Amino acid sequence: MKLIKSTAVLFTLLSMAACSSSEDTTTEENEVPEVGTDVPAVYSKIYGASSITSDGTYITIKTSGTPEYKSVYYPTTNALYEDFSGTTYGGYTFRKNPNTISSFEFTFKIPLNPVVATNHRATSLGAIGVSLNGVPFFNQYAGPNEQPLTDEFQSFDKYWGHPTANGMFHYHIEPLYLTTVKADKSALLGFLLDGFPVYGPEENGADVTGLDMYHGHSHATADYPDGIYHYHVTNSAPYINGNGFYGTPGTVSQ
Template identity: 70%
Template sequence: MKKSLFLIIPILGILLFLACSNSDDNSDSGTTLATSTTTVPAVYQKIYGATSITTDGTYVTIKTNGQPDHKSVYYPTNNVKYEAFSGTTFGGATFRQNPNSISLTNSFTFKIPLHPVVASTHSATPMGAIGVSINGVPLFNQYAAGGSPLTNEVASFDQYRGHPTGTHMYHYHVEPLYLTQTKGKEALMGFLLDGFPVYGPEENGAAVTGLDVYHGHTGATVDYPNGIYHYHITNSDPYINGNGFYGTPGTVSN
C-alpha cells in the first residue's frame, strides 16, 4: 500500500503541473486576442450616413450608399425625397438642372488611415471622390470634369449644393448646405481620404482664415481637443481642398 502511494503522489503532481501549464497558455491566448481587437473611435460615429464602420487598427473602413438624406431635385420624381427646385443656387447662379439623377444602387467603400500623418510628398486630389461627408455623400475637389473650373458647373447644384455625375454619383464640391444648416457651420463635415477631418466654414464663431495651401491648419477642435491638422470648407475656391492631400490618402471603391 505504501509503495502504491509513493507512485500515485508523483503522478498527481505531474498532472497538476500540466493542468496549470494549459491554463496559463489559454490565459495568454486570451490576452493576445483581446489586444488585437480595435474599437472604432467615437468621432467616426458622427458619420451617420455610413452603412458600416470598422477598423483593423491601421485603417478605418467606411461603407455608404452615397445617397443624400435631404431633398433633391435629382431624385426620381416618384421618390419621397424628390423636391422641385428653381431660382438661384451657389454663387447666385441661375439653376440649370443637369440630365443626371441620383442612383439608388451605388455603394462606396472608403478606406482611410486611422492615425493620419503629414505626407513627405503631397499627392494631388483625383477627379472623383476625395473624401466622405458625415451623411455618406462623397466629397469632390474644386474641378469640373476634365479639370476645368467649376464656373459653369455650379449652376447645376441643387437646393443643398450637390449634384450627380453622369454615372449617377451624387456629390458635393462646395459647402454641403444641408449639413451646415442642421449641424452648424463649425461642425465636423467629414473626412478626406488621407484621414484628416473636414470642418465647416466657421471657427470660434467667425469665418475661418489663415488656411494653408492644402486648405487646412492645425489646432484644437471639439472632436480633437489636443489638436489635429484639419481642413475647412469655405465659399471660395478651392472650397474643400487646395494643392493636394496634406497626408497620404487611402482608397475609395464603388
C-alpha cells in the same frame, strides 16, 4: 435546395423593392450605422454610413452616397424627389443637369492615425473623401485639366450638391444641409481620404482665415481636444481641398 435558396433570394429582393416603393427612404437612411467596438467615437458622426469598422490601421466606411434629404435630383418617382427653382450657389439661377441620383456601394478606407505626407499627392476627379451623410466630397475641378467649376455652379441643388452622368451625387463645395440643417458652420463635416477631418467655413463665429496650401491648419477642435490638422471648407476656390492631400490618402471603391 437550390430552388429553395433562390426563392428566398427572390423573396428578399421583392420585399426590398416593396420597402423602397412604399416607405419614405429617409427612415432607411437614418438607421444607425454598424460601428465596430474599436472604432474611435468621432467616426460614429458619419451617420450616413451603413458600417464603420477598424482593422487597427484603416477605418473602413461603407455608404450608398445618396443624400438623406429631398433633392430635385432624385427620380421624380422617388419619395425624396422635390422640385427646386430659384437661385443656387453664387446667385446663379438654378439649371438642372440631366442626371439623377443613383445608389452606390462606396467603401472608403482611410488611415486611422493620419500623418502628414512627404509628397502631397494631388486629388483626382471622383470621390476624395466622405461627408457625414455618406455623400462623397469631390475636388474643385469640373473635369480634366483643372477645368474650373464655374459652369457647374448653376446645377447645384438647394443644398449645393449634384449628380454625375452615372448618378453619383457629390459635393464640390460646402455641403449646405450639414452646415445649416443638420449642424452648423463650424461643425465637423466629414473626412478626406488621408484621414484628416473636414470642418465648416467658420470658427468662433467668423469665417476661417489663414489656411495653408492644402486648405487646412492645426489646432484643437471639439472632436480632437489634443489638436489635429484639419481642412476647412470655404466659400471660394478651392472650397474643400487646396493643392493635394496633406496626408497620405487611403482608398475608395464604389
